[in-house]
Amino acid sequence: MKKSITLLLSIIIGVTTLVGCNQTKEESIVETKDVKVVAPDGLPAISLSKLAKENPHIVKGYKIGYSVEATSDSLSTTVMKEEPDIAVVPSNMAAIAYNKTSNYQILGTVGMGSFYLVSTEDINDFSDLVGKEVGNTGKGLTPDITVHTILKEKNINTEGINFNYVNAMSELVPLMATGKLNTGFVAEPALTGLMMKNKNIKIIKGLNDAWKEVSDSKTGYPQSTLIIKSDFAKENPEFVKAFIEEISNSIKWLNENSKDAGIYAKEFGVSTEPTVIEKSIERSNLKFVKILEMQKEYEDYYQKLYDFEPKTVGGKLPDEGIFYKGE
Incomplete structure (x- = not known):
């Protein structure tokens, strides 16, 4: 009789443990x-x-x-x-x-x-870009539109600026590093790399600060x-x-x-x-x-x-x- 009870308890415990393990596995699969x-x-x-x-x-x-x-x-x-x-x-x-x-x-x-107007020339503000060749990326894309919006809000005639567009920052940096372009809009971290290659590059103004000036934003764009x-x-x-x-x-x-x-x-x-x-x-x-x-x-x-x-x-x-x- 005792053996039968012991055997029955063992079976119950074994089944319970097995079910518990299966539930744990199923719950784990469901929760992940x-x-x-x-x-x-x-x-x-x-x-x-x-x-x-x-x-x-x-x-x-x-x-x-x-x-x-x-x-x-x-x-x-x-x-x-x-x-x-x-x-x-x-x-x-x-x-x-x-x-x-x-x-x-x-x-x-x-x-x-994180875009900045940079140059090796005697430029102090956006108005000085008129008559200059200026490098930028992605004609008609966000960086270009941001620049043109700021210039428009500052009443600067963009038709007087000769924009030299490239497809990516990786194309613009070599042009400015070698002096083939003297002025451009460059974003970080590419800007830091550029300044390490060309010590004559100086930052004129950040587009984020310029955006604050032409909008009501305290943080920029x-x-x-x-x-x-x-x-x-x-x-x-x-x-x-x-x-x-x-x-x-x-x-x-x-x-x-x-x-x-x-x-x-x-x-x-x-x-x-x-x-x-x-x-x-x-x-x-x-x-x-x-x-x-x-x-x-x-x-x-x-x-x-x-x-x-x-x-x-x-x-x-x-x-x-x-x-x-x-x-």
């Missing part, structure tokens, strides 16, 4: 969620570098994968296919993504304007924007709240630890050398600001882009649905 985060090479990727390097467990049950897109075209393609859950993109791309997919919202900005899939945000509010706090703290750390920032960024896959990144951090304007604190700046920025060329924001001004309200 992959999160894809992407950013383009340059400052946007640098802003994510600490998170990518340390990959902290922000919320239990989530596995985050970080990656760098080498070109703006590849970034645009992956976003329009709605592949990343979270991405850092140029601010106008955030508007295009919202208008085209209806499935991305803005969490905030990770970087204000949002250059890089953190976006998130609307459906993902709706289903994972706890994760979103924690991620926002984590990236804010991460960017603050990068500003305070520029040497480590360069090392982290290089390990993440940023093409710029660590020493250049280290020296560029001070002028990079990396800063996380929640969208609820930046909504007016975005509305004004998009309005100016739309007035210049509607295609730059996807053909129409995005409505308020583009702004994430959950945090």
Whole structure:
């Protein structure tokens, strides 16, 4: 009798343990969620570098994968296919993504304007550009539109300026480093690399400061924007709240630890050398600001882009649905 009871208890305990193990495995499978985060090479990727390097467990049950897109075209393609859950993109791309997919919202900005007017010539302000040859990137794209908007607001005739356009910053820097171009609009961290190659380059003015002068913004214009899939945000509010706090703290750390920032960024896959990144951090304007604190700046920025060329924001001004309200 005792043997029968003992055997019965053993069977019950064994079955219970087996069921418990199976439930644990099933719960683990259900709870684990992959999160894809992407950013383009340059400052946007640098802003994510600490998170990518340390990959902290922000919320239990989530596995985050970080990656760098080498070109703006590849970034645009992956976003329009709605592949990343979270991405850092140029601010106008955030508007295009919202208008085209209806499935991305803005969490905030990770970087204000980092473009600077630089020259080896005797230039003191934007008005001195009339009659000069000036290098810039991406004709008709955001950097170009930002420059033209500022010049227009300052009543400077752009027809009197000979713009020399190249496709990328990697093409502009060699021209200015060798003196083939003496004046141009250059962004960090490329600017720091340029100044290391050509000691005669001097900074005339930052576009972010110029934007403050021609608008009501106290912070400047949002250059890089953190976006998130609307459906993902709706289903994972706890994760979103924690991620926002984590990236804010991460960017603050990068500003305070520029040497480590360069090392982290290089390990993440940023093409710029660590020493250049280290020296560029001070002028990079990396800063996380929640969208609820930046909504007016975005509305004004998009309005100016739309007035210049509607295609730059996807053909129409995005409505308020583009702004994430959950945090």
